[in-house]
Amino acid sequence: MTTTTEAAPPEVIPLPPTKPRRKLTAYWLLLPGIAWLVVFFAVPMVYQGSTSLQTGSLEQGFRLTWHFATYWDALAEYKWHFVRSFSYAAIATALCLAVGYPLAYTIAFKANRRWRNVILILVIAPFFTSFLIRTLAWKTILSDGGPVVSALNTLHVLGITDAIGLTSGHRVLATPLAVVCGLTYNFLPFMILPLYTSLERIDPRLHEAAGDLYARPFTTFRKVTFPISLPGVVAGTLLTFIPASGDYINAQLLGSPSEQMVGNGIQKQFLNVLDYPTAAALSFILMALILGMVTVYMRKAGTEELV
């Protein structure tokens, strides 16, 4: 993601066989970083599993009682939150792909060197601006009397989206559409950058060759460009879907209580209700579902190591 402007390494030079003494160096290099991740990432993950099975209160302390009922209660209370999380994230990911692909394609093939850098900066620059402020800007853009809503109403688009439940009352704010729009916006750069990285590596002569073989531009895209860019598509969809399904900021700022996602539930249980077992159970379920989906998806998509 960060090496987007650099060309692919020219060739891989095999490592010389490592001597035993140097092996020790490797462990010393790994130790601090890996210890940090074990203590502050892996251990909390396991610990969370145990917390989710505890009962008690903040005053009296929590004890491990293998209380599996927490899971059923959490699922019963938050099942629609899960449904919303994954469907909003899926729609946002699809939209990111639809919106991001043409832009990545334009940067990779249609822009000259100078423009390419300008556009890349514009794609990356939002990373450095507080995303909360930018998300709040959507409140202005999508406000009830604003130009976007007026235009959509004039074109009767909101009538249709009202009918299918994406919006309600001829407005956009505080509806699923606003939340999906915010999610798409927030994670779009995560889609564009891997797409661009994989598109940029394509030799333009392949396009010429396809044209020489009487392929129409769309056929060239379908049979040459898109298949080669698949690793970028897989990386981009993962980088969009995973954070989007755990997000609660867009639902909170742009939605109403009926658009709340799992993240909102975890946040509420952890920070307001102080029911840590339920928060832990919810986040454990979320993690398990996502890991499951990612594993299946990566098997199907058939890409190697992403790191």
Place this chain on the structure above:
Amino acid sequence: MSRVFKWIREHLAVLAGILALAYLVLPNLVVFAFSFNKPVGKFNYEWSQFSTDAWTSPCGVADMCGSLSLSLQIALLATIGATVLGTMVAFALARYRFRGRAATTALIFLPMAMPEVVMAASLGTLFLNMRIQFGFLTILIAHIMFCLSFVVTAVKARVMSMDPRLEQAAQDLYATPAQTFLRVTLPLAAPGIAAGALLSFALSFDDFIITQFNSGPTTVTFPMFVWGASQRGIPVQVNVIGTAMFIAAVALTVAGQWIGNRRKAQA
């Protein structure tokens, strides 16, 4: 008319790309425009009147600039921590064969494949149960944790593409291992390390979810301030800071590319 359609069809990808870019940039333009607003009431969502008040007194809001400086401190320290630890791990992964390599790679990958809220809640639960006081230190620990993987990925990609023969050549010319590392290896790896550090800074500075779960009530970073303000009433100064950050980021990136281009031209 048919010529217009033909033109549109031929430039469909570029037109769609421009629309996508507009979608990405629009909120920044709104933030910029509304930094000159003089809103009626507490919220800055509707345009009322042009004013430069916010720009002339950017710190005129209680607590905002304090939170900004706290965010900068945390981002700086988290960047240093994550870059040092991450670079070491990246070198180990790129340069050595060792047992437990697959497990290490998985441990690096998992934080990037985990929704932030899951990491946030689990780390918060750990701190809570260990009775560790939430505050500056807990935020810093959390930020180093999630920035580390990104540094490893950036630096590892760079080190893998470096030619190990350059280091062998240095040693053939009687450079000590320390000299080789400082004069050859480190300068070659620098762009990857810089990319990882910049990304860490941006991620840490802008982080909200993990910070919200791991900060006490009294440690308010800038994103936490904005979140609080979005519920109580948003001062226009927030837009000033947002715009200034955007301009600074663009300027930094442009300067970085300019230096890079000059270096390439010299080489």
